[in-house]
Amino acid sequence: AISPDGTRIVSGSTDTTIRIWDAMTGKAIGEPIRGHSDYVMSVAFSLDGTRIVSGCWDGTVLIWDATTRQTVSTPLRDHLDPVRSVAFSPDGTDVVSGSDDRTVRVWDTFTCDVSLGPLEAHRDGVTSVGFSPDGKRIFSGSRDGKIHIWDARTGNSSSVITIESKVF
Numbered sequence: 001a002i003s004p005d006g007t008r009i010v011s012g013s014t015d016t017t018i019r020i021w022d023a024m025t026g027k028a029i030g031e032p033i034r035g036h037s038d039y040v041m042s043v044a045f046s047l048d049g050t051r052i053v054s055g056c057w058d059g060t061v062l063i064w065d066a067t068t069r070q071t072v073s074t075p076l077r078d079h080l081d082p083v084r085s086v087a088f089s090p091d092g093t094d095v096v097s098g099s100d101d102r103t104v105r106v107w108d109t110f111t112c113d114v115s116l117g118p119l120e121a122h123r124d125g126v127t128s129v130g131f132s133p134d135g136k137r138i139f140s141g142s143r144d145g146k147i148h149i150w151d152a153r154t155g156n157s158s159s160v161i162t163i164e165s166k167v168f
Helices: none
Strands: 009-011 017-022 042-047 051-057 059-064 083-088 092-100 103-108 114-120 124-131 137-142 148-153 157-162
Touching: 009 042, 009 051, 017 042, 017 051, 051 083, 051 092, 059 092, 092 124, 092 137, 103 124, 103 137
Parallel strands: 042 083, 083 124
Antiparallel strands: 009 017, 042 051, 051 059, 083 092, 092 103, 103 114, 124 137, 137 148, 148 157
C-alpha cells in the first residue's frame, strides 16, 4: 500500500514482517516491523498516514503507529481463518477486515472491539475490502465472484454485483 502523501510504501511478507519503503528510492526505511506470528497478508495506511493496519494468516489484525512502529492495539482476533484484506475508514476510527472465513468485520480502532459484524453473505473467502470515500459504505469482494455493498452503520447489504471471472 502507498501512503496518502505518496512518499512511503508498506508491505507485508511471508517472513511475518512488515516493511516501510521510500517510494522514490525503493530503499527500506528502518528495520522490519515484527509482531505477527504468521504471513502478513494485507496492509494499509490510514488516510492521515500515521497508522498502518495489517491482516495475518493466523486470523489476526493489528494496528501500528507508522512512526514508532509499535502496535497501538491488542491483536484483533475474531476471524477464524486468514485475514486477506484490511482497510481504514476515511476518518480512521474504524478498520474493516475480510477473511477466508467468509466474513467481514469492522473494528473500532480505539476500543479494539468489533463494532459491526460479522457480516455474512459471501459463499467463499473474502479477498478484498474497503470503505467508500464518505465512509458510509463498505465494499467486500470474494472468490465467490460477488461484490457486496454494505451500509457501514447498520451492516445491511444494499446490493450485490456478480462478476464473471475465472480462478487461475
